[in-house]
Amino acid sequence: DAKTTQPNSMESNEEEPVHLPCNHSTISGTDYIHWYRQLPSQGPEYVIHGLTSNVNNRMASLAIAEDRKSSTLILHRATLRDAAVYYCILRVPLRDDKIIFGKGTRLHILP
């Protein structure tokens, strides 16, 4: 499976946008980019996913580079509740059910 690389940790101020980067230089043409996050004392939760085009949902936006070798998860206005570990994951749909979690980025939100 292709690997992802994320910074170990990041800090952001409350109510400001946050850009969480992910590198996936060995991504294949069929890999989808998924993001999950894990809030303290909770199980991971799905955030967003995409293939080639930028994606928006109620939680976040996903910006995917034209060559697909990197992507950025954007939280438009971070709150204290967004403090979590964010995982960038590559998945091939319709193949298997595995999620292989990388180390993720621990996001700290400063009040």
Added chain:
Amino acid sequence: DTEVTQTPKHLVMGMTNKKSLKCEQHMGHRAMYWYKQKAKKPPELMFVYSYEKLSINESVPSRFSPECPNSSLLNLHLHALQPEDSALYLCASSQVSGTSAYNEQFFGPGTRLTVL
């Protein structure tokens, strides 16, 4: 109902005990998963069940024995565990791969296991 429930929330057991972890979902998902998560580490996949049959075993020691008695329930039977097995055990469920373009996994809050 998009909830995956896990019981118990916490479990302390000795190395000679036999215990079970339980996971339940009512979303009609036919794929269910067990993950193990050590402190400050990402979750690691242990088992995958698809249509109540074991489809993936990530070389987990036999002291962990999964069971899927029906489409809503997943158990993890524990026997003769070691202290290093202490971790957060997460259950998840999803549609089976192949039934949708992507299969978002829904996770429970986990059972925190301590082996003495």
